[in-house]
Amino acid sequence: MRAVGYVRxxxxxxxxxxxxxAAQRKQVTAYCEARDWSLGLVYAxxxxxxxxxxxxxxxxxxxxxxxxxxxxxxxxxxxxxxxxTTTQLLALVHECFTGNGVRLVSVGEGIDPTTxxxxxxxxxxxxxxxxxxxxxxxxxRMGMAEAKAQGKHIGKVPYGWSMGDDGRLVAVHxxxxxxxxxxxxxxxxxxxxxxxxxxxxxxxxxxxxSRLEQQVFKPRQRKA
Numbered sequence: 001m002r003a004v005g006y007v008r009x010x011x012x013x014x015x016x017x018x019x020x021x022a023a024q025r026k027q028v029t030a031y032c033e034a035r036d037w038s039l040g041l042v043y044a045x046x047x048x049x050x051x052x053x054x055x056x057x058x059x060x061x062x063x064x065x066x067x068x069x070x071x072x073x074x075x076x077x078x079x080x081x082x083x084x085t086t087t088q089l090l091a092l093v094h095e096c097f098t099g100n101g102v103r104l105v106s107v108g109e110g111i112d113p114t115t116x117x118x119x120x121x122x123x124x125x126x127x128x129x130x131x132x133x134x135x136x137x138x139x140x141r142m143g144m145a146e147a148k149a150q151g152k153h154i155g156k157v158p159y160g161w162s163m164g165d166d167g168r169l170v171a172v173h174x175x176x177x178x179x180x181x182x183x184x185x186x187x188x189x190x191x192x193x194x195x196x197x198x199x200x201x202x203x204x205x206x207x208x209x210s211r212l213e214q215q216v217f218k219p220r221q222r223k224a
Contacts, residue, residue: 002071003032005042006062008081010049021046024077027107031075040071053088063092066102078108159208179208 005028007021025042032039043058053059059082065071074097076082082104083089097104105112112118144154152167160179161169178198182205185194195205 001035001037001073003037003039003073003075004062004065004071005029005032005039005075006044006059006081007042007077008045008048008056008059010047024081027077028075031105031107037073039075041065053083053092063096066096066100069100069102071102073103073105075105075107077106079106079111158211159204179212182209183212 005025007024007028009019009021009024021044025044028042029039041062043062045056045058048056062074066074079089082092093104096102105118110118111121148154150167157163157169160172160175162172164170182194182198182200185197186205186209189197191205191209192202195202198205200208
């Protein structure tokens, strides 16, 4: 079994011997030796908070190695060394570890997915991560539906309009005039001549006119 370790201390924890990098390395090394696992790198983030994953260089290197399938198991002294935020921890387990065939072992919590009990716990953690993502998606969809019901615009603001303080689109007079001109020229001479005349890229002209044709931004609008 190819193993790596991950250890971390924040500035405040460095005074505590139980949280020291040396103490964590000792736990990780002893655990791997007891199971005859081949321990490679022990990634270490020193003096860094566990709040933000993106701000930890050693963790980012380890995640890159996980995606490259360079090891089979990552060993930590406690789960909070990876993250103090449950949502982040679940995302790491599901997307970065389980999703890449990597197992996560926590010495402190006794989680070892190479055992039946440990695999059960990991399955639950992965399931919770999936449920959390689905719930976020549901909340997002509900929020968008509510915004639409209130007449608010969702998505990119189309040319010819700006976003008002109340979330509704407000017509921009100058741009509306240009749109009307583009429609007129297109009707008489076609889109290519219209694009040249307006000085717009052909793709931009087509996109703006298609939005007009589909009436994407006409319902529930108010003029400035």
